[in-house]
Amino acid sequence: MYLSYAASLIVAALTINSVFAAEVAVHGRGYSHSCGYYSATAGDFNVTYLNQELRWGTQVYLRYGLNGEWSQQGTRVWQRAAEVEMSAISGYTWSGKVTVSLGSRGSAEAYDALAFVVRVVLPDGSQFFEKGSQGPQGYFMARLAPVFSMSFPCVDETHAKPEFQKLTPELVLF
DSSP states (O other): OOOOHHHHHHHHHHHHHHHTOOEEEEEEEEEESOSSSOOEEEEEEEEEEEOTTOOTTOEEEEEEEEEEEETTTEEEEEEEEEEEEOEEEETTEEEEEEEEEEEETTOSEEEEEEEEEEEEEOTTSOEEEEOSSSSSSOEEEEEOSOGGGTOSOBOSSSSOOOOOEEEOOEEEOO
């Protein structure tokens, strides 16, 4: 049996929508804790996960690490890995918030990106990882402006934290 061209497009669209039903959004900001002499930079990340196929009672976790540069050793990935439970903020939507140190004076390390996956635990105890690909490996990465540029605004009693900016999560496959 052969499908018409229009029917083939509809079948393809339904397949794509069911495979990629989840959505991930990231907002972030970077800032320096000192307005005079550079001391340290921090980053705040808000990751939102939407999946309308999940059942009531599902638990969602943000597993993350930091990506960046080390002055003597090159690129580092998934440093200071940790996991936080994401909070349900509306129907089928969870949010996880992370505040991290991105770099400090005298340190050889500087980070500019949050590497992450979303761990989903279903009510029956089974789990899967939302990592942006159907393959066995991969993760999302949301990048702020490079830390070494020291372009982050300063924060003190007269300077408020900057507004969150929408970040575009990159898909990293390996």
